Amino acid sequence: MTEDDPLARARAETLAQIAALTGEFDAVVDASRASNADDEHDPEGATIAFERQQVVALLAAARRRLADVEAALERRAAGGYGVCETCGRPIAPERLAARPAARTCITCAR
Structure with missing residues (x-):
């Protein structure tokens, strides 16, 4: 990967994000197994089930981006x-710089 290749950079960053989110998902699943109830609250008040669904949604978005x-x-x-x-x-090159995977020009995207 070269520094000036936005697609290669986006791919590498997205793969890293997927790996991190997968690790986070595994940690949440492990926490839910250790808990007696699925609705056990953490100190901030978010449920384990909510955290799991949030990570699942982020992981799905990262996979779509990939x-x-x-x-x-x-x-x-x-x-x-x-x-x-x-x-x-x-x-436009500016659009591709901002969104390397863009399929449409800015006019058609509106």
């Missing part, structure tokens, strides 16, 4: 990266 980045990598390999899937015009 799928988007990998699809963008495939588009780049096929020569279609940076081209709006809706109108066929080039996607």
Whole structure:
């Protein structure tokens, strides 16, 4: 991975986030097993079940983001990266810098 490759960087960051969230999920599951009741409260008042669902939602979002980045990598390999899937015009470099996996130009995204 090079520092100037936003797709490779986004992929690496997302994989790291998935690994961290998976570890967090495992810790929450272990905590729920150690608890006598699923609604046992932590010191901040959030239930273990709520924490588990929150981590599951974050993990699902990270996996969707990874799928988007990998699809963008495939588009780049096929020569279609940076081209709006809706109108066929080039996607602005500023949009790709902000959202490397963008499939549409800013006009079509609105």
